[in-house]
Amino acid sequence: MLEVRNATVAFEGASAPAVDHVDLDLPAGDVLAVLGPSGSGKSTLLRAVAGLEPLATGSVKYDGRDLARVPTHRRGFALMFQDGQLFPHHSVAGNVGYALRLRHAPSAVVARRVGELLALVGLPGFGDRSITGLSGGERQRVALARALAVEPRLLLLDEPLSALDRGMRERLAHDLRDILVAAGTTALLVTHDQEEAFAVADRMALMRAGRVVQAGTVEEVWRAPADAEAARFLGYATVLVGPAASLLLAAGGGRGRSGGPADGRDAVALRRSALRVAAGGPLRGRVLASRPTPGAARLTVVVDGVGEVHAVAEPGTVPPAVGEEVHLVVDLTRTAPLREDGADGRTS
Amino acid sequence: MSTSLRRAALAAATASIAMVSACAVGGGAGSDATSAARAKTVVVATHDSWAMSKSVLKQFTARTGYSVRVQPNGDVGQLTNKLVLTKGSPIADMTYGIDNTFASRAVDEGVLATYRPGRQAASATAYRLHDPAEAAALTPVDYGDVCVNADDVWFRKHHLAPPRTLDDLLRPAYKNLFVTPGAATSSPGLAFLLATIARYGDGWPAYWQKLMANGTKLTSGWSDAYDVDFTAGGGHGDRPLVLSYASSPPFTIPKGGDRPTTSSLLQTCFRQVEYAGVLKGAADPAGAKAFIDFMTQKAFQRELPDNMYVYPVDDRVALPTLWKKYAQTAAHPFTVPPATIAKNRDRWLRQWGDITSR
């Protein structure tokens, strides 16, 4: 169990601390994703947990023990970087077995374990290859195998998939999740990509300007983003505030923030599919743009009393043309009420 | 973006600075070449100890129309060997600085043309080389005595009488007090070896064995011995006896004082005579001859003590007052005939090297 309390990391010459009084909990066996835009301090937080950055205030504890005086290499963690940081002077097997050799494991044990790990990450038989010959995805798999070799009590992942192309990223994200669960590994993942976080993590912490603005299970955070910015960062396409939000909630039959009827002081985040074209829907608008996709067609619609929002056409129907008047229904399961107002009003 | 712009600007600035200052050398060379073509120049190959006041050289130019270009070439050994190696394609018109320890090699290798100035002071004849071929090629210009110098202050302080002869240096009282530059790497060092050969003949190796056993220290060059190890040198070393020149004591007159703190032991001196000669194949032999003539004349001879710390061969020239008082030369210096030196130098030096290195 990792407990971060009141942690602050400040860099010389910087106007604000990179990590600003952060609290974080990670139960054993869980995967926690710290999600934030670049510059939010998430990587610094990770480095502080690893013992690579000194804390200005606060503490990092693992299983109740304060790690302040424990150097990186004695923490029993493993760290995997965005670009793997494989050792180019070693082969794949040399990289994976690195930590085992540090512990003077017998070579037969190392060989067996390396074989298992390579199989686990989907690279059986790659042991003798040179690092320089690997693709980006293969490198990350090797880096993961290397990190898992010593069965770390905490695996730290710094944007492990960001350098990969989309297809590779999605595939590897699921593999990563499976591998972590299979190995029962406690992991702290840092990423700017919400898809990656959703795919891999059990828990999530949103970071902004050095602070954790929201934390909880993935479900909790996803269901109720703390504010407009958080919602947008989580991948909500549109955030509505005030009367527009209330109008939309009312059209969907939902409740306002106070628990009572929507009263013009609400805020709501919408996914792209929160509004669907349907004859006789309660909202009415005019199509500004329409783009077919393999699923439903994606529309941009100006809705009376709400403004410009995203919507989808029903799958299997002919998508409405630009300029056409349409009726829309609201799918409340694809919206999330915000606990606070977004200060900057509506955006898409 | 801004960083890359910054880089580009810096790179451009660096490049343009480099361009502007490039060919700084070349430009200078060009102008020199043209001036050399306009005026007649005599090129003198000499050793690193060359120094002469500009006014004297101007006097020469005024008299003959020749300007002098001096080319230092290391010590006497390097100078001689350079001349030998470039025989047939000489690097200069004439040479100055070959001494009696290297004269035979230069003459034997056929580096020099024959020339002898018409009139030279009667006193100069004493410094002529004895071998006719050598005498025909090399004109004596100056001489100097290489002698052991003693730090008189140190000896007074330690209530010890300074040594007087080469024999004295072997006495236990003077153990670990003497430092000398090596014969293989230094021309005064070689002169000292020759002094011992002149004094002891074939017995010199035995002398050197005893000298080394008495704690003599060797350095690679004169400056190393004088400036580091000598008690009266700038380094405040621990040895009050050093091999130097008869002309060294006046340099140790303290500020505000009127007497040197050191003196030379005049019974330990080897006499070096320096010569000038025209190089075979010289581009301008006439200029070379004119400058050799000039070197033997009073105007030049008078300047030798102050500039190069050597004694003029023309004894009609007055020495500086301090020299008369404190830089006397030996009445009976040691000498070895140049031909004997030429024949045996390499063997002697090897033998000396075997004795002095462990």
Added chain:
Amino acid sequence: MSRPRERRTNRPTRWWSGAGLAAMAALPVLVLGVFFVLPVAGMVGRGFFSSGSLDVGGVLEVLGRPRVHRVVWFTVWSSTAATALTVGLGLPVTYVLHRLRFPGRRLLRGFVLMPFVMPTVVVGVAFRTLLTPTGLLGGLHLDGTPVAIIAAMVFFNLAVVVRTVGALWEGVDRRREEAAAALGASPVQVLRTVTLPALLPGIVAAAGIVFLFCATSFGIVLTLGGLRYSTVETEIYLLTTQFLDLRAASALSVLQLVVVALLLYVAQRTGSGDPQVLDRTAERESSRRPRRGDASAVLVTAVVLLFLAAPLGTLVLRSLHRGGGWTLANYRALTTRGEGGALLVPVSQALDNSWRVAVDATLLAMVLGILVAAVVSARPGGRLGRRALAVLDGVFMLPLGVSAVTLGFGFLITLDRPPLDLRSSAYLVPIAQALVALPLVVRTLAPVLRSVDPRQRQAAASLGASPVRVALTVDLPALWRPLLAATGFAFAVSLGEFGATSFLARPERPTLPVEIYQLVSRPGEQNVGMALAASVVLGVLTAGVMVLVERLRTPPVGRW
């Protein structure tokens, strides 16, 4: 562990085609041929044909002399010991000066370079002033021992390690070490398993250069060894300048060349066998503030800096002393021609000459160095091509391994007739200095160039970038820092070069080291004082240039 050679990404990058490589190599090869191979061959030839016909037996006789064996043995062991010490002490210093961030770091980097340009003769005086029985360290009884010689070699060459390895070390991503630490590697294990392997090409390159400098140093050996020790270099010097025994000198020169070639071969095998691709996040500041774990490195560095400072301090103190009192007179005298007109031109003018020559030499060394580095770091497909480049790489190191005396005399006897009547040309000095600086430039640039991921070049080329653009956009950003380091280094080499310059400098245009030598070898307290003052000026000037060059480096982009 055997593994198949993975050549997929190490294949030739298309833009260095064979013909292109040859064209790029042409200029440096020509310069080296005329100004190095020709003179050395001329000089060696003289010795081999001394009796009118090839005298192999005579040469072999020389090599069989017991004295020669002794000399070779002393050369090899003293240089090896000095190289090992220089690298051993240099690495912690490099780490502290290039990986840690603290105030005054730049000044210290400049300071470390000062010894490198100090004239041997003056440093000899400074060392001996410390080591004589009356000196500060007289109690150690080191004067005239091999220890003193080796200490001086370390003193002079430490800068080579710090600069060559430092340029590479700064480019090594710290995160690779952090990843290892997080995997449980202790600091020592990180050093052994991650850092050193990444630095190996640079370390080997630096060690090779240091060895060559040590093996060819002769002023130090003569001055500090009290004439009791001879190296191949001092022997060649004596044989040539005193004995005129050209046969023996040539035999030793050839021996020197063979040993150097052998050494280069070994270095090549260990150093650059498998070029490393560095993950270079160039904009990231790779240095950080010192921590507790850096204590031992900091301690070693402090001791080494003291060791460098002691002789330098002696110099400074003596330069401020004259006639029993403290004075700036020695510095004021630098505008004069010295006591008794010891100099042909004032020291200030020699300084000006040195400066001009250094600019020319640096420019030339950089142009040639970039060309050579680009050529030797190419990865041609064929075995033959790789061999050819390896040989070429070594050939440009040779000027460091050959006696300055042989080269100097060689100039005199080979470049004396048209079309190469260059003997008295003012260009010879910068050219000779550039040849000495060239190996350092190449050794600083080539490891970095080799470490650029060839896929980046391929990617750029596939995006339609011309070869020049590839060089500008891919290679230059990685090379920027090493380029500056190499430029400053070449400048320092030029400012400090004495061996070849003393042969070639025209008397009316002496460089500063040449005049310092002249001053030291003349009697008169003022002349010695001026020599010391001039040395201090030379050192400070060089350090100043280095600090300035450092400032040109792009400021690190803020950490995120």
